[in-house]
Amino acid sequence: MKRPLTPLDFVRRAIKLYPERTAILHGELRYSYRQWGERLWRLAHALRGAGIRPGDHVAVLSPNTHQGLLSYSAVPWAGAVLVPLNTRLTAPEYAFQLEFADVKLLLCDASLLGRAQEVAAALGIEVWVMGDEVAGQDFETRLREAAGDPLPFPLDLDEDSPITINFTSGTTSSPKGVMLTHRNAYMDGVGVLLYMNVTQDSVYLHTLPNFHVNGWGGVWAMQGVGAANVMLPVVRADTIYGAVERHGVTHMCAAPTVLSMLTDPASARSVPPILVATAGSPPHARIITDMDRLGFTVLQVYGLSETSPLITVAELSAEQEALPIAERAVLIARQGFEMVNAGEVEVMDTDMRPVPHDGSTLGEIMVQSNHVMLGYYKNPQATAEAFAGGWFHTGDMGCVHPDGRIEIRDRNKDVIISGGENISSVEVEGVLYRHPAVREAVVVAMPHDTWGEVGCAFVALHAGHEVTSEELTAFAREHLAGFKVPKRFEYLEDLPKTASGKFQKFVLRDTLWEGQARGVN
Amino acid sequence: MKRPLTPLDFVRRAIKLYPERTAILHGELRYSYRQWGERLWRLAHALRGAGIRPGDHVAVLSPNTHQGLLSYSAVPWAGAVLVPLNTRLTAPEYAFQLEFADVKLLLCDASLLGRAQEVAAALGIEVWVMGDEVAGQDFETRLREAAGDPLPFPLDLDEDSPITINFTSGTTSSPKGVMLTHRNAYMDGVGVLLYMNVTQDSVYLHTLPNFHVNGWGGVWAMQGVGAANVMLPVVRADTIYGAVERHGVTHMCAAPTVLSMLTDPASARSVPPILVATAGSPPHARIITDMDRLGFTVLQVYGLSETSPLITVAELSAEQEALPIAERAVLIARQGFEMVNAGEVEVMDTDMRPVPHDGSTLGEIMVQSNHVMLGYYKNPQATAEAFAGGWFHTGDMGCVHPDGRIEIRDRNKDVIISGGENISSVEVEGVLYRHPAVREAVVVAMPHDTWGEVGCAFVALHAGHEVTSEELTAFAREHLAGFKVPKRFEYLEDLPKTASGKFQKFVLRDTLWEGQARGVN
Numbered sequence A, B: 001m002k003r004p005l006t007p008l009d010f011v012r013r014a015i016k017l018y019p020e021r022t023a024i025l026h027g028e029l030r031y032s033y034r035q036w037g038e039r040l041w042r043l044a045h046a047l048r049g050a051g052i053r054p055g056d057h058v059a060v061l062s063p064n065t066h067q068g069l070l071s072y073s074a075v076p077w078a079g080a081v082l083v084p085l086n087t088r089l090t091a092p093e094y095a096f097q098l099e100f101a102d103v104k105l106l107l108c109d110a111s112l113l114g115r116a117q118e119v120a121a122a123l124g125i126e127v128w129v130m131g132d133e134v135a136g137q138d139f140e141t142r143l144r145e146a147a148g149d150p151l152p153f154p155l156d157l158d159e160d161s162p163i164t165i166n167f168t169s170g171t172t173s174s175p176k177g178v179m180l181t182h183r184n185a186y187m188d189g190v191g192v193l194l195y196m197n198v199t200q201d202s203v204y205l206h207t208l209p210n211f212h213v214n215g216w217g218g219v220w221a222m223q224g225v226g227a228a229n230v231m232l233p234v235v236r237a238d239t240i241y242g243a244v245e246r247h248g249v250t251h252m253c254a255a256p257t258v259l260s261m262l263t264d265p266a267s268a269r270s271v272p273p274i275l276v277a278t279a280g281s282p283p284h285a286r287i288i289t290d291m292d293r294l295g296f297t298v299l300q301v302y303g304l305s306e307t308s309p310l311i312t313v314a315e316l317s318a319e320q321e322a323l324p325i326a327e328r329a330v331l332i333a334r335q336g337f338e339m340v341n342a343g344e345v346e347v348m349d350t351d352m353r354p355v356p357h358d359g360s361t362l363g364e365i366m367v368q369s370n371h372v373m374l375g376y377y378k379n380p381q382a383t384a385e386a387f388a389g390g391w392f393h394t395g396d397m398g399c400v401h402p403d404g405r406i407e408i409r410d411r412n413k414d415v416i417i418s419g420g421e422n423i424s425s426v427e428v429e430g431v432l433y434r435h436p437a438v439r440e441a442v443v444v445a446m447p448h449d450t451w452g453e454v455g456c457a458f459v460a461l462h463a464g465h466e467v468t469s470e471e472l473t474a475f476a477r478e479h480l481a482g483f484k485v486p487k488r489f490e491y492l493e494d495l496p497k498t499a500s501g502k503f504q505k506f507v508l509r510d511t512l513w514e515g516q517a518r519g520v521n
Helices: A008-017 A032-048 A066-077 A093-100 A110-122 A137-145 A183-194 A237-247 A256-263 A286-294 A325-332 A379-388 A425-433 A469-479 A505-512 B006-019 B031-049 B066-077 B091-098 B110-123 B137-145 B182-196 B237-247 B256-263 B285-294 B325-332 B380-386 B424-431 B468-480 B506-511
Strands: A024-028 A029-032 A057-061 A081-084 A103-109 A125-130 A160-168 A177-181 A203-206 A226-229 A249-253 A274-278 A296-303 A310-313 A346-349 A363-368 A392-400 A406-411 A416-418 A421-423 A437-448 A452-461 A486-493 B023-028 B029-032 B057-063 B081-084 B103-109 B126-130 B162-167 B177-181 B203-207 B230-231 B251-254 B274-278 B296-301 B310-314 B344-348 B363-366 B392-400 B406-411 B416-418 B421-423 B438-448 B450-462 B490-491
Touching: A008 A032, A008 A066, A008 A183, A024 A032, A024 A066, A032 A066, A032 A137, A057 A066, A057 A093, A066 A081, A066 A103, A066 A160, A066 A226, A093 A103, A103 A110, A103 B203, A110 A125, A125 A137, A160 A183, A160 B344, A177 A183, A183 A274, A183 A296, A183 A310, A183 B182, A203 A237, A226 A237, A237 A256, A249 A256, A256 A274, A256 A286, A256 A296, A256 A437, A286 A296, A286 A325, A286 A425, A296 A325, A325 B066, A346 A392, A379 A392, A406 A425, A416 A437, A416 A452, A416 B203, A421 A425, A425 A437, A425 A452, A425 A469, A437 A505, A469 A486, A486 B490, B006 B031, B006 B066, B006 B182, B023 B031, B023 B066, B029 B031, B031 B066, B031 B137, B057 B066, B057 B091, B066 B081, B066 B103, B066 B137, B066 B162, B066 B230, B091 B103, B091 B310, B103 B110, B110 B126, B126 B137, B162 B182, B177 B182, B182 B274, B182 B310, B203 B237, B230 B237, B237 B256, B251 B256, B256 B285, B256 B296, B285 B296, B285 B325, B285 B424, B296 B325, B344 B392, B380 B392, B406 B424, B421 B424, B424 B438, B424 B450, B424 B468, B438 B506, B468 B490
Parallel strands: A024 A226, A057 A081, A057 A103, A081 A160, A103 A125, A203 A226, A203 A249, A249 A274, A274 A296, A452 A486, B023 B230, B057 B081, B057 B103, B081 B162, B103 B126, B203 B230, B203 B251, B251 B274, B274 B296, B416 B450, B450 B490
Antiparallel strands: A024 A029, A160 A177, A296 A310, A346 A363, A363 A392, A392 A406, A416 A421, A437 A452, B023 B029, B162 B177, B296 B310, B344 B363, B363 B392, B392 B406, B416 B421, B438 B450
């Protein structure tokens, strides 16, 4: 007997089995799963009533609100495909994505209306405004006026049809529309449940922007077991610590930059045990150590938009769990092993042969998995390139340690090639992070007459700390070969990041290459 | 990107990621996952070399040995379908099953050769003999002579093709061949991993006969995370406690009759924390309480051969976990909730409408799930009946409590109809189990001139205990309405059971209905 694999089954289960438990906590507002279910049916009915047909595309532009979260379930339940939009883009970028993705309707949070309303109007796209009681008349009125009777689980759904189209998050300048299927999202959800150990008693804080690969699956998976979802529209250390204390948070997901924010001495607090899954860029061992001391257990996972996203986990054996945190942190900082639900993850050379497990030979991380997207929307060429040889090419360069752990050494294009030697920017950054004054560090390639490229470091310091370029150079020399030591240090208040907290290396690199072409290696 | 859902991916992962960890412990013998992988390739190569082709059927007849376990992975890896045979059948029964299932090759443990060799020969079926070093020449020689090079993961496998054909276990007299697909078995494995929390440090004791619905998924799932498999060919309280002490067992699966054996005062011992999943028939609250006191945490799961098998779990909230064991045991004794990976489980009336959640209205448990078999082998009519209305009909009668917990009240045919009232044999047995002298209890329908049917109890007592029928009648009257109290008590040394430890109620019932027809209601 076939039943479509879809994360909608997680949501259905919570509404059926946990009707009186808390589904949503958002400020003063609380919805039980019974109420959540009724809102879900209402939105799905409203969408159908407004002429949304199976296969239509509906975009959502919202911070982590309960209304935004609802769209991840109600839009596909109505048979449509959700297009989550990044909240930090400009009007022309929204115009491009709305048009490119053939969006029929935009669900837009009131706070972001200014940037999207005009472009939507120009494209003839209807906008429903979500927000608080006053601003949200449009959306809430439609819900109130729609039928609240349950829609049956869509047994006839094609599990290989898209549930979302997620634009890549912008570490490169050309976003592509990643089509994730119901089956992709379901299998990712299985991994979240397996490795995060959420239960009906868990309280999950939505720190990670949900438009970022569907909150790594968190927009659905937590509902599978009836956990509570704490919505957090504004992500700062004080709002996170505030929510933790107020709601008894047990689980969260966050990019390493958010961990760095939480461990900044100016805001750090001790917490009851909280599991934090982190991904997006490799977290440095020092941050893991600092988090551990505060009470957070860091679980490093790894993936990309194209892999739904989570495919590896830095799992530890019982023996490794017993190591002192400094030793554990080194292991946790590696991307680890393919998840049991995620198919195969391999590091392969250009001939697609696995690299030796020597902890140094670089290869490209490739994936053969039910987590891998259907393809890029309206871009068959990019799809074919990404799937060459029957494996998905991540573009991430890594090595494999003797124990089988995969470690990312760099994005393909972030490797610095200096006098023919490859320098891993991640390795150099890891050393800079060990300096007590350094809060954030990014190392990128800079043009150099003799060596072709050398490293340039951009650093942001902890409040009240100072350190000179000479001191940082000397510090780096103690831990790195001379050619790897950055030849220039730049100090910034904050480093540029994407909305999901990844450093935008290309922005920094562009400042160094003005008027010169840098080939992507 | 599609990758076939198959439990072979679990096995592949263990061989790849945990090569030096222990795969198998069997007496003095230990195989690492590296060695296990090599044996797997050797057996798969040997099968292909012997002319086994994709889609061919290979039977295995073996107690829980490492060689038997190997066949669950190597036979499907060679592209064939495994037919696990019950170890307690007679030669004519083996003849029927081997012929009916179109078996080409039989892998037979030396200890069981006497019952199967002749019938296999008569059917022209080749036999490979498995066993210890001396007896196992045949099988081990073939492995030694076969190539040991890895066979690639079968990416072109059809996930909806059968991986096994499991004969129903014989609580009824007409066994049917249940075709379980790779996808069925994979999804069941996901449930095992989610709810049993096995890790690479777990030590799983194979107490449950693996021919019984593929050890409830245990023949593959434990390998997904690199856990150790302790093989146990002979299942007695002393061999179980012996293995627990010797190997540091952390997880096991067992039918309630095995729990009863472990809690018998004559053999009971205290153990370090062990998770025991139990299913096969509803465990009674007293046994759960006794197990808990010894150090075993009982996780009740429920399912049938046709559902791969595990579809519900008696999960508790944190608040319920904190209850005294007597109260907890009542909740654990119920079958509970559909697993998050198992689709929908409903209790429905004859018009296929869900019954009210009142803890009393009986309906049939039905399932819509990726766990549900492809169908009965060469029995389209039985398949069509079982799938009527798009749901799989379990034949189990249950109710739903106000909190959504499903509780089995009886197999359809085990309900006793007395003067028009339905009596749940399970409910009456639960009361008898509360009497300190009672080790095992089964209640079945007995013909009665006035009431049509009344209950007759068969009981086995704990060593050194005595109790009269009058005493048991008085005890039952304290807890049950008069019409539910058994009108006759029979004392046996041991109650008849199937090889997987289920009581054979039909055997006991038949003794009461000689010369009379009893309609199945």
